[in-house]
Amino acid sequence: AQSVSQHNHHVILSEAASLELGCNYSYGGTVNLFWYVQYPGQHLQLLLKYFSGDPLVKGIKGFEAEFIKSKFSFNLRKPSVQWSDTAEYFCAVNAPYTGFQKLVFGTGTRLLVSP
Amino acid sequence: DTEVTQTPKHLVMGMTNKKSLKCEQHMGHRAMYWYKQKAKKPPELMFVYSYEKLSINESVPSRFSPECPNSSLLNLHLHALQPEDSALYLCASSLGTGTYEQYFGPGTRLTVT
Numbered sequence: 001a002q003s004v005s006q007h008n009h010h011v012i013l014s015e016a017a018s019l020e021l022g023c024n025y026s027y028g029g030t031v032n033l034f035w036y037v038q039y040p041g042q043h044l045q046l047l048l049k050y051f052s053g054d055p056l057v058k059g060i061k062g063f064e065a066e067f068i069k070s071k072f073s074f075n076l077r078k079p080s081v082q083w084s085d086t087a088e089y090f091c092a093v094n095a096p097y098t099g100f101q102k103l104v105f106g107t108g109t110r111l112l113v114s115p
Numbered sequence: 116d117t118e119v120t121q122t123p124k125h126l127v128m129g130m131t132n133k134k135s136l137k138c139e140q141h142m143g144h145r146a147m148y149w150y151k152q153k154a155k156k157p158p159e160l161m162f163v164y165s166y167e168k169l170s171i172n173e174s175v176p177s178r179f180s181p182e183c184p185n186s187s188l189l190n191l192h193l194h195a196l197q198p199e200d201s202a203l204y205l206c207a208s209s210l211g212t213g214t215y216e217q218y219f220g221p222g223t224r225l226t227v228t
Contacts, residue, residue, distance in 0.1 A: 044158070
């Protein structure tokens with residue numbers, strides 16, 4: 001079965017610091033990769049996605065992620081975080097499952113940005 | 116309109132009650148999903164509907180009963196729940212069950228007393 005690992009469960013940064021959140025997945029075939037964000041009290045929102053093509057994907061709010069197939073990784077980056085980036089971040093993989101594409105989430109990384 | 120709406124936002128129910136959660140989308144999506152999210156955990160898939168037919172039931176207890184009356188609506192009927200069923204219930208939709216992103220609603224926070 002597919003699985004997704006997020007190495008950092010909690011990250012604390014100061015404003016303007018750079019961010020990198022790790023994500024590794026276990027499926028060896030063709031996958032679609034996502035980063036979702038859940039701001040406090042809000043619903044899950046799609047930050048960015050990778051389906052094919054350029055492995056460096058740019059998303060909303062200045063986030064980007066790089067797909068490295070050889071490392072089964074899809075790490076999320078932002079050069080300079082803001083206090084408003086405080087949220088929980090979920091990496092997810094969409095992989096074949098009994099005839100459809102199942103979205104499997106990592107355990108999440110809770111980011112706290114201090115002003 | 117890229118919104119999935121869910122009602123109610125909060126629900127408190129006793130173990131003998133019967134209640135329903137509702138989800139609606141008007142994006143023309145043909146796949147709809149129910150997820151359960153416990154505190155500080157990722158969402159876990161419960162059910163998948165494709166073209167108003169139940170495609171996937173992830174071994175969910177029968178006290179949870181999904182229904183898809185039409186392509187825009189998804190219900191989750193609840194009966195005889197247990198306290199451990201307390202969680203955030205998320206609805207999502209996507210264009211289809213293939214390689215498409217899912218759009219999530221805000222969820223219903225359910226407390227079973």
